[in-house]
């Protein structure tokens with residue numbers, strides 16, 4: 001990893017961590033001028049932590065507390081402190097299955113991004129690829145967006161389309177969306193690290209076009 005790249009990324013994930021792997025590979029390959037400063041998970045057995053350990057990247061499980069869909073106050077404080085101590089410039093949500101609330105959002109305002117497996121604002125929430133298939137859309141995709149207090153609602157940084165095929169199953173569609181995510185997310189984070197992105201209300205402006 002290049003030592004002079006000081007933009008520091010913190011990653012939060014609850015699952016297998018394939019987006020984290022794509023991101024870490026892009027950092028290691030010099031495609032993102034940044035350093036993976038910290039990986040955090042609310043699930044002790046999450047694949048994302050194992051992937052981080054394999055890569056010798058700082059990674060930690062923090063118990064989420066009593067709630068199912070959000071962090072409790074102590075857990076929120078623990079996540080915020082860990083990320084502040086790691087001096088992260090950007091927080092990348094990569095399959096983190098809890099909604100982030102007030103204190104967390106205030107601590108890192110404008111510095112949290114997420115990837116969602118649909119073309120927002122269509123199909124926010126859980127299992128967006130299943131929602132898209134059930135609705136019968138012919139094109140879906142993935143969206144990288146800033147995180148605000150809404151669910152999958154913040155300003156859109158970039159989107160990538162994925163066609164829906166007549167013979168798609170939820171699994172086959174999800175797999176193609178995942179592949180698109182692994183391209184799109186590192187490109188967006190690279191642009192953020194290079195300060196090539198500015199925000200004007202809901203509009204995110206790229207100094208260089210994402211494609």
Ligand code: GRF
Pocket residue numbers: 013014015016017018019020094095096115116117178181
């Ligand atoms: C991705 O599909 C992403 O869109 C959603 O959570 C999933 C995470 O997958 N937010 P992985 O853990 O990165 O494989």
